[in-house]
Amino acid sequence: MAKKKTIRTIPQERTPMPEQAPAIRAKNFEEVACGYHPDDALRESERCLVCPDQPCVSGCPVGINIPGFIQKINAKDLRGAYDILTQTSLLPAICGRVCPQENQCEGVCTVGESLEAVAIGRLERFVGDTAIREGWANIPYIEKNGFKVGVVGSGPAGMACAADMAKAGCEVTVFEAFHQAGGVLKYGIPDFRLPNTVIDAEIANLIKLGVKFECNTLVGRLFTLEQMISEMGFDAVFVGVGAGYPTTLGIPGDSLNGVLSANELLTRCNLMRARDFPNFDTPQPIGKRVAVVGAGNTAMDATRVSVRLGAEKVYCVYRRSQKEAPARAEELHHATEEGVEFHWLTHPIAILNDGEGKVRGMRCVRMELGEPDESGRRRPVPVPGSEFDFEVDMVVYAIGTNANPIMGQTSGLRLNKWGYIDTDETLATSLAGVFAGGDIVTGAATVIEAMGAGRRAAKSMKAYLGLRDDDAPYDAGADTLFGIDSGERAFVRLKTA
Amino acid sequence: MANFEIVAREDFSDVTYLLEVRHPLMAKAAKPGQFVIVMLHEHGERIPLTIADYDVDKGTITLVIQAVGKTTREMQDACKVGTSLYALVGPMGVPSTIGHARKVVCVGGGLGVAPVYPQARAYKESGAYVIGVVGFRNKDLVFWDDKFRACCDEFIICSDDGSVGIKGLVTLGLEQAIQRHRDIDEVVAIGPMIMMKGCADTTRPYGIKTMVSLNPLMVDGTGMCGGCRVKVGDKVKFACVDGPDFDGHKVDFLDMMTRLRRYSKEERMALDHWNEDKACRMQKAAEAAVNAAMGTESAAKPANESAKKPAAKRARPAKA
Numbered sequence: 001m002a003k004k005k006t007i008r009t010i011p012q013e014r015t016p017m018p019e020q021a022p023a024i025r026a027k028n029f030e031e032v033a034c035g036y037h038p039d040d041a042l043r044e045s046e047r048c049l050v051c052p053d054q055p056c057v058s059g060c061p062v063g064i065n066i067p068g069f070i071q072k073i074n075a076k077d078l079r080g081a082y083d084i085l086t087q088t089s090l091l092p093a094i095c096g097r098v099c100p101q102e103n104q105c106e107g108v109c110t111v112g113e114s115l116e117a118v119a120i121g122r123l124e125r126f127v128g129d130t131a132i133r134e135g136w137a138n139i140p141y142i143e144k145n146g147f148k149v150g151v152v153g154s155g156p157a158g159m160a161c162a163a164d165m166a167k168a169g170c171e172v173t174v175f176e177a178f179h180q181a182g183g184v185l186k187y188g189i190p191d192f193r194l195p196n197t198v199i200d201a202e203i204a205n206l207i208k209l210g211v212k213f214e215c216n217t218l219v220g221r222l223f224t225l226e227q228m229i230s231e232m233g234f235d236a237v238f239v240g241v242g243a244g245y246p247t248t249l250g251i252p253g254d255s256l257n258g259v260l261s262a263n264e265l266l267t268r269c270n271l272m273r274a275r276d277f278p279n280f281d282t283p284q285p286i287g288k289r290v291a292v293v294g295a296g297n298t299a300m301d302a303t304r305v306s307v308r309l310g311a312e313k314v315y316c317v318y319r320r321s322q323k324e325a326p327a328r329a330e331e332l333h334h335a336t337e338e339g340v341e342f343h344w345l346t347h348p349i350a351i352l353n354d355g356e357g358k359v360r361g362m363r364c365v366r367m368e369l370g371e372p373d374e375s376g377r378r379r380p381v382p383v384p385g386s387e388f389d390f391e392v393d394m395v396v397y398a399i400g401t402n403a404n405p406i407m408g409q410t411s412g413l414r415l416n417k418w419g420y421i422d423t424d425e426t427l428a429t430s431l432a433g434v435f436a437g438g439d440i441v442t443g444a445a446t447v448i449e450a451m452g453a454g455r456r457a458a459k460s461m462k463a464y465l466g467l468r469d470d471d472a473p474y475d476a477g478a479d480t481l482f483g484i485d486s487g488e489r490a491f492v493r494l495k496t497a
Numbered sequence: 498m499a500n501f502e503i504v505a506r507e508d509f510s511d512v513t514y515l516l517e518v519r520h521p522l523m524a525k526a527a528k529p530g531q532f533v534i535v536m537l538h539e540h541g542e543r544i545p546l547t548i549a550d551y552d553v554d555k556g557t558i559t560l561v562i563q564a565v566g567k568t569t570r571e572m573q574d575a576c577k578v579g580t581s582l583y584a585l586v587g588p589m590g591v592p593s594t595i596g597h598a599r600k601v602v603c604v605g606g607g608l609g610v611a612p613v614y615p616q617a618r619a620y621k622e623s624g625a626y627v628i629g630v631v632g633f634r635n636k637d638l639v640f641w642d643d644k645f646r647a648c649c650d651e652f653i654i655c656s657d658d659g660s661v662g663i664k665g666l667v668t669l670g671l672e673q674a675i676q677r678h679r680d681i682d683e684v685v686a687i688g689p690m691i692m693m694k695g696c697a698d699t700t701r702p703y704g705i706k707t708m709v710s711l712n713p714l715m716v717d718g719t720g721m722c723g724g725c726r727v728k729v730g731d732k733v734k735f736a737c738v739d740g741p742d743f744d745g746h747k748v749d750f751l752d753m754m755t756r757l758r759r760y761s762k763e764e765r766m767a768l769d770h771w772n773e774d775k776a777c778r779m780q781k782a783a784e785a786a787v788n789a790a791m792g793t794e795s796a797a798k799p800a801n802e803s804a805k806k807p808a809a810k811r812a813r814p815a816k817a
Contacts, residue, residue, distance in 0.1 A: 178586075179583070179584035187717075217586070218586055218588075218589060218718075221526065221531075221588050222522055223526060244720050245720050245735070246721070246722065246723045248723070248726075250733070254733065257755065257756060257759035260722075261722055261723040261724075263721055264716060267721075267722050272542060272543070272716070277763065277766075278763075278766055278771075280541075281540060281542035282542040282543070283764070283766075283767065356755075357756070358759075401721075404719070405720065406720060406738055409591065409738075
C-alpha cells in the first residue's frame with residue numbers, strides 16, 4: 001500500500017446500500033436491499049485500514065481473508081477478490097446477505113471502534129453478485145480419489161460440506177426430500193431477503209464441481225443411513241437435515257384454523273409460490289389481522305411475508321423486550337418500516353374461537369422481566385391481572401423448533417435428551433463414518449453457523465477417510481485454485497489398491 | 498423428467514382411478530400404512546396419497562386416487578400411461594405395526610379400501626385370522642373386492658343403497674363381525690374421517706383396540722411445517738412423522754374435520770380457475786381442429802404441444 005491510511009483519512013461514514021422504499025417494497029417480493037453499485041463498493045473498500053491484527057478474520061466463522069478481498073476490490077480487481085473469497089467461502093452471494101455480520105466480522109472490525117464498521121457483508125455480496133452476473137466460477141482441477149460421500153439435506157450445512165468434499169476429490173451426492181434443493185434458503189428465507197435465483201446460481205456452481213443433487217429423496221424412509229454405508233457404497237455420510245418440527249405454545253385454541261407455524265406459512269409462500277395462487281396450486285390465504293408470535297429472524301420473515309400477502313395489520317408479539325429480541329437489528333428495522341406493529345412484553349395465553357373453528361382473537365398477558373435465567377437473559381414473568389384480548393384472525397407461531405424425529409426413528413444414531421443427534425467435537429456421530437452438523441445437532445441456529453458446521457464435518461470426514469486436509473492457508477498463486485496447488489494434489493490417497 | 502413414469506392405469510369409476518408408478522427403490526422400501534407426496538407439475542401442489550400396493554419385482558408402487566378437487570382431477574386428465582409425475586417422494590410416515598393380533602378386522606370405506614388392503618394382506622401373511630369389511634356408496638363404485646377377498650378369512654361388503662352386500666354403513670358390518678367373534682384383538686379402519694370416527698365409536702364400548710389412518714392436509718410430509726398436526730389424547734402429533742396411524746379411541750375427530758375444511762374456499766377457487774382454463778383450452782383446441790379440417794396452416798401448431806393433446810381429444814366428440 002502506497003500511503004498509510006488512518007482512521008481520519010478514510011471515508012468517515014459507511015456507504016449506504018440503495019434500498020426499495022418501504023411503501024413500494026411492502027407490495028412486492030423483490031429484494032429489499034438492491035446491492036452496491038461498483039462506485040459504492042470502491043468507496044466502501046477505502047474504509048478498510050488493512051490493520052495488522054485482522055480481528056475481522058477471526059470474527060468470521062469460516063475465516064475469510066477479509067482484508068485481502070477488500071484490497072482487491074480497492075485495486076478494482078473484482079475477479080481477484082472473487083478468487084480470494086472462494087478460497088474459503090463457497091457461497092459469497094448468500095453469506096453476504098444472510099450472515100449476522102454485526103455479531104461476526106463487522107462486530108470486531110477495528111474501524112468499528114471509532115466509526116461505523118466496514119460493510120464487509122455488503123462487499124462480499126457485491127463480489128458474489130458480480131461473479132453470478134459475469135458467470136465466474138472457480139472450478140478447480142479435481143483429482144478423483146474414488147471415495148463416495150453422501151450428504152443428507154441440501155440446506156446450508158449440506159451444501160458447504162458437499163463443496164468441500166467434492167473439492168477434496170470425492171464423488172458427492174446430496175439427497176433432498178423436497179423437489180428443489182436449497183433447504184431453508186429456499187423454503188424459509190423469502191425472496192426479498194435472498195432471491196431464489198441467487199441460490200440456484202450457487203447450486204449450479206456446486207454441480208459444476210461435480211456434486212450430484214437427488215431431490216425427492218427422503219433418507220431414513222427410502223433408505224436408511226446404515227444402508228447408505230453397508231449397501232450403497234458410501235464411504236462417509238454427512239447428515240444436515242435441519243431441525244424442523246415446529247413447536248406451538250400448547251395453549252387453548254392452538255389447533256384452530258388460522259393458527260399455523262412460520263415454517264408452514266413460509267414454505268407455502270416461498271417454495272410452493274402460494275403468493276401466485278391460483279396460478280400455482282398451493283393456497284395460503286392471509287388474515288386481515290395477523291399476529292406473529294416470536295421475534296427471531298423467522299418471525300421477521302413471517303411478518304414481512306404477511307405484509308406482502310396483503311394483511312391489513314401485522315403484529316409481532318414477543319414476551320421479552322426489544323433488547324432481547326433474537327432477530328437481527330436490520331430485520332427489526334425493515335419490518336418496522338414496512339408497518340409491522342411490535343408488542344413487546346406480551347404473551348398469548350389462549351387463542352379465541354369464532355365459534356366455527358376459526359381464530360377470532362388472542363388473549364394475552366403483559367410480562368415483566370425478572371431475574372436472569374441460566375442463559376443470562378432476564379426471565380419474563382406474567383403481570384397478574386393484566387390479561388387483555390387482541391383482535392386477530394390469523395396467528396403464526398415462530399417460537400422455535402424441536403428435533404425432527406425421522407433420523408432417530410430410522411437409524412441407530414445416538415440422540416441427546418432433546419432428540420438432536422449426539423456428536424463428538426469432530427461432529428462424528430455414534431455410527432462409524434456418519435457425521436452430522438447444523439440445526440439437527442445444535443438446534444435452530446443461523447445459516448452461517450450451519451455452513452461452518454458443514455465445513456467442520458467435511459474436515460473430520462477427510463481425516464476419517466485419510467485425505468490430506470487442504471484447509472491450510474495457501475497463497476493464491478497463478479495455478480492454485482481453492483487453495484490446492486498441483487503439487488499437493490498427488491497426496492490425495494486412493495481408495496483401492 | 499421421466500423419473501416417475503406411470504406404467505399402468507385403471508379406472509374404477511368416473512371418479513376413482515389407479516396409477517402404477519415406476520420407482521424401484523420405493524417399491525423395495527414401502528411398508529403397509531405408508532404414504533407418498535406427489536406433485537403433478539412444477540406449478541402443482543404437494544398432495545399426500547397412501548401407497549395402496551407395491552411390487553418389488555416390477556419396481557412399481559400403486560396409488561388409488563379419487564378425483565375430488567383441482568389436483569386430483571387434473572391428474573385424472575393428465576396421468577396417462579407413459580407420462581411422468583414431476584415429483585414423488587416417500588415412503589413417508591411410520592409403517593403400520595402388524596402386531597401379534599391373531600384375529601383382526603380390516604375396515605375400508607370407499608377409497609380407503611385401497612390403503613387398508615396391504616395391511617389386511619400383511620396380517621394374513623403373519624398368520625392372523627382376517628375379517629374384511631368394505632363399504633361403498635353403491636355397486637358401481639366397488640373395486641378390488643376379489644383382491645381383498647383373497648386375503649380374508651371372512652369378507653363383508655356393505656353399500657349405502659343395498660345394491661351390493663348388506664345395506665348400510667361399514668359400521669353395521671363391523672358390528673356384525675364383533676357380534677360373531679367376541680375375541681377380536683384389533684380393528685384397522687381406513688376411509689373418510691366420519692367413517693373412521695364411526696368405527697372408533699363402534700368398538701369403544703367393547704374396548705377393542707382400533708387403529709385409524711389419518712389424512713390431514715400436508716405440505717412437506719417430513720415434519721417441518723406442522724400443517725398436519727392432530728390432537729391425539731392430550732398431545733399434539735404430526736400425522737406425517739408420528740403417524741399416519743393412531744389409536745382411534747384417542748383421536749379428536751371433530752377437531753380434525755374442522756381443520757380439513759380450512760382451505761375449502763381456496764380449493765373451490767382453484768377448481769373454478771382450472772375449469773375455466775380448461776374450457777378455454779378446449780375451445781382453442783376445437784378452433785384448431787376446425788382450422789385443421791379446413792386445411793389452414795396455423796392448425797398444426799397447438800397440436801405440437803403435448804399438454805394440449807388431451808384437450809384436443811375431448812374436443813372432437815364434443816363437436817360431433
